Amino acid sequence: MADVHTTRRARLRDRCAATGVTAALVTGAANVRYLTGCAPQGAALLVGPGPEDTLVHLRPPPDDDPEQGQPPDDLRSVVLPSPDGDAAVAAAELAREQRADSLAVEEHHLTVTRHRALRTVTEGIALTDLAGAVEHLRLVKDEHEIAALRIAAEIADQALGELLESILVGRTERHLALELERRLVDHGAEGPAFPTSVGTGPHSGMARHLPTDRRVEEGDFLTVRLGARYRGYRCEVGRTFVIGTAPASWQIELYELVFDAQRAGREALAPGVACRDVDRATRQPLIAAGHTEGLAPWTGHGVGLEIDEDPRLSPAAMGKLDACVPVTVEPGVHLPGRGGVRIDDTLVVRPPADGGPELLTITTKELLAL
Amino acid sequence: MADVHTTRRARLRDRCAATGVTAALVTGAANVRYLTGCAPQGAALLVGPGPEDTLVHLRPPPDDDPEQGQPPDDLRSVVLPSPDGDAAVAAAELAREQRADSLAVEEHHLTVTRHRALRTVTEGIALTDLAGAVEHLRLVKDEHEIAALRIAAEIADQALGELLESILVGRTERHLALELERRLVDHGAEGPAFPTSVGTGPHSGMARHLPTDRRVEEGDFLTVRLGARYRGYRCEVGRTFVIGTAPASWQIELYELVFDAQRAGREALAPGVACRDVDRATRQPLIAAGHTEGLAPWTGHGVGLEIDEDPRLSPAAMGKLDACVPVTVEPGVHLPGRGGVRIDDTLVVRPPADGGPELLTITTKELLAL
Numbered sequence: 001m002a003d004v005h006t007t008r009r010a011r012l013r014d015r016c017a018a019t020g021v022t023a024a025l026v027t028g029a030a031n032v033r034y035l036t037g038c039a040p041q042g043a044a045l046l047v048g049p050g051p052e053d054t055l056v057h058l059r060p061p062p063d064d065d066p067e068q069g070q071p072p073d074d075l076r077s078v079v080l081p082s083p084d085g086d087a088a089v090a091a092a093e094l095a096r097e098q099r100a101d102s103l104a105v106e107e108h109h110l111t112v113t114r115h116r117a118l119r120t121v122t123e124g125i126a127l128t129d130l131a132g133a134v135e136h137l138r139l140v141k142d143e144h145e146i147a148a149l150r151i152a153a154e155i156a157d158q159a160l161g162e163l164l165e166s167i168l169v170g171r172t173e174r175h176l177a178l179e180l181e182r183r184l185v186d187h188g189a190e191g192p193a194f195p196t197s198v199g200t201g202p203h204s205g206m207a208r209h210l211p212t213d214r215r216v217e218e219g220d221f222l223t224v225r226l227g228a229r230y231r232g233y234r235c236e237v238g239r240t241f242v243i244g245t246a247p248a249s250w251q252i253e254l255y256e257l258v259f260d261a262q263r264a265g266r267e268a269l270a271p272g273v274a275c276r277d278v279d280r281a282t283r284q285p286l287i288a289a290g291h292t293e294g295l296a297p298w299t300g301h302g303v304g305l306e307i308d309e310d311p312r313l314s315p316a317a318m319g320k321l322d323a324c325v326p327v328t329v330e331p332g333v334h335l336p337g338r339g340g341v342r343i344d345d346t347l348v349v350r351p352p353a354d355g356g357p358e359l360l361t362i363t364t365k366e367l368l369a370l
Numbered sequence: 371m372a373d374v375h376t377t378r379r380a381r382l383r384d385r386c387a388a389t390g391v392t393a394a395l396v397t398g399a400a401n402v403r404y405l406t407g408c409a410p411q412g413a414a415l416l417v418g419p420g421p422e423d424t425l426v427h428l429r430p431p432p433d434d435d436p437e438q439g440q441p442p443d444d445l446r447s448v449v450l451p452s453p454d455g456d457a458a459v460a461a462a463e464l465a466r467e468q469r470a471d472s473l474a475v476e477e478h479h480l481t482v483t484r485h486r487a488l489r490t491v492t493e494g495i496a497l498t499d500l501a502g503a504v505e506h507l508r509l510v511k512d513e514h515e516i517a518a519l520r521i522a523a524e525i526a527d528q529a530l531g532e533l534l535e536s537i538l539v540g541r542t543e544r545h546l547a548l549e550l551e552r553r554l555v556d557h558g559a560e561g562p563a564f565p566t567s568v569g570t571g572p573h574s575g576m577a578r579h580l581p582t583d584r585r586v587e588e589g590d591f592l593t594v595r596l597g598a599r600y601r602g603y604r605c606e607v608g609r610t611f612v613i614g615t616a617p618a619s620w621q622i623e624l625y626e627l628v629f630d631a632q633r634a635g636r637e638a639l640a641p642g643v644a645c646r647d648v649d650r651a652t653r654q655p656l657i658a659a660g661h662t663e664g665l666a667p668w669t670g671h672g673v674g675l676e677i678d679e680d681p682r683l684s685p686a687a688m689g690k691l692d693a694c695v696p697v698t699v700e701p702g703v704h705l706p707g708r709g710g711v712r713i714d715d716t717l718v719v720r721p722p723a724d725g726g727p728e729l730l731t732i733t734t735k736e737l738l739a740l
Binding site for chain 2: 041082084107108109110111112113115116129174175178179181182185186191208297298314316
């Protein structure tokens with residue numbers, strides 16, 4: 001049986017062949033990892049033009065680092081002669097030596113300066129745009145990938161659950177974020193999936209708030225968004241709590257609104273459903289309640305080797321969901337000066353016959369008063 | 371007195387005018403921060419063509435976040451209409467409306483895809499390369515910047531000092547790294563300056579080792595490299611220790627070698643000295659001892675708003691040091707399978723009349739047995 005990475009590279013070759021391109025140069029780090037199973041820093045992958053693919057990198061990752069992994073056996077591995085060099089340029093030179101007549105490159109990852117350096121070593125070769133071809137292959141996950149996401153979600157749920165049992169009043173957003181990240185690692189994560197967001201009081205409910213030195217106070221909303229990285233796969237979970245004995249009525253009202261919106265989004269997930277329709281299901285209750293200002297441009301997105309992948313759940317999104325696509329559903333409302341609510345889950349799209357969307361992040365969504 | 375950021379933008383204008391360019395579009399995040407004092411996510415700065423400069427961004431940073439700061443009053447601030455849009459494209463449209471006839475962009479930051487989007491909205495305007503013009507302005511630091519670096523270094527020294535007083539044997543690289551990052555924040559850092567590196571046993575002495583689950587063992591070398599971020603400024607300090615009561619003779623020998631190389635590098639720092647000569651002073655003792663394989667391509671680099679800035683201290687580096695340029699001196703030797711030693715300081719280049727290089731990271735460089 002072919003190695004899973006070999007199969008993925010074969011699919012990329014088929015895609016290139018269909019557009020008349022003889023070789024592809026992959027430089028996006030998550031794309032290299034998806035196609036090879038390893039991610040040495042600064043690596044570039046040449047797929048084609050010959051039967052053998054080549055990974056050019058600075059140095060092999062250490063033997064015992066499961067996070068970076070080792071190159072598979074059927075992949076030629078070339079260590080860059082100068083550690084100051086650009087692996088993409090060296091890989092492009094290889095393509096020329098192997099008489100590629102066209103080379104598709106990832107124009108959305110390469111800077112103009114690096115692209116120019118590639119052109120100088122590929123005279124006579126047509127440089128084309130590989131665009132999001134590898135990202136497209138990454139959309140639908142296999143069961144090994146979903147298993148990794150499931151473990152990542154369990155770890156994030158555990159870290160969040162432990163935080164809820166500790167004293168929160170008086171602690172800063174920055175410290176709570178650091179404690180969550182330590183707990184993620186305690187439970188087996190390779191690290192946080194993204195910078196942990198903790199927002200208290202007026203910062204609660206914001207989409208991508210970075211922790212400050214503000215301290216948690218009685219009566220605050222507290223919004224937490226965190227995720228674990230496990231075997232390279234990243235999930236996210238976000239919850240909003242209220243600090244103190246009893247939430248104010250505006251807090252209860254706002255919470256119920258966002259909760260309903262999030263449930264509507266989750267329930268809309270199914271294979272064949274348009275991404276924009278999931279966004280509308282999530283967004284509509286918020287707009288109907290008059291929260292038109294300051295809504296995020298998306299209400300969810302794919303997750304995998306990156307925390308923010310295709311598909312996008314947004315009003316302008318094209319395309320439909322497939323089975324085995326993991327996405328977040330994460331509506332939120334932020335009232336300037338007062339704060340707000342965000343609720344964020346990672347789910348896997350599954351057909352109704354399989355029980356519908358699989359919820360990976362199972363921390364309760366009741367409004368807890370902590 | 372003009373605001374420091376206004377003065378910096380005036381210097382950039384002068385530089386553009388000297389090359390016949392009427393407007394500049396700055397997209398590198400550290401460059402935007404240097405020129406405006408604030409760093410909203412995804413911001414783009416248009417300098418010229420009119421007398422007023424414009425910052426285009428998604429939303430203003432929160433009022434109470436000193437890390438991101440607030441735009442200065444003499445800067446026009448434009449919030450991007452669509453939060454899904456590209457601030458650089460919106461800024462380029464402004465340049466066209468203001469009848470710029472040329473626009474210099476940062477080709478080393480922009481992807482080919484974004485550059486193409488800029489071209490579509492700048493018909494009739496010559497797009498040129500701003501290259502490293504802003505990075506060049508950032509080379510020599512003023513005393514406010516150096517004061518921030520000095521505090522960042524103090525914080526890193528404190529975090530490292532506390533770690534040395536704790537029990538290390540049996541703990542994993544990952545946990546030690548997280549504990550160091552928590553201590554950085556405890557002592558007032560905005561966060562780590564870069565991912566903290568902790569390498570034990572065979573991982574010790576590696577240039578950019580990422581922490582694994584390996585546990586500290588008796589007899590190990592332990593290499594730690596960390597830094598604090600303070601007002602956006604980043605320093606670094608790296609030390610190697612030995613675990614247990616008495617180092618082995620190969621450990622003492624290797625440590626002394628790297629220590630001597632690092633001292634030679636520090637002592638070579640002075641205004642007017644070629645960067646490559648500092649590199650040679652640091653590198654030569656290692657090569658003379660037969661360690662030619664696997665040496666890093668640089669033995670030091672500038673620090674500031676980014677952890678890895680100009681100048682580079684490497685064999686191929688062009689240019690000379692100036693006074694008030696902060697750099698690292700960080701030689702290391704790694705013996706595959708056995709481990710090694712790295713010693714890393716941040717210093718500010720000062721003329722001999724001012725006492726020579728100013729050492730910011732003052733943690734002892736004696737070989738400590740922990």
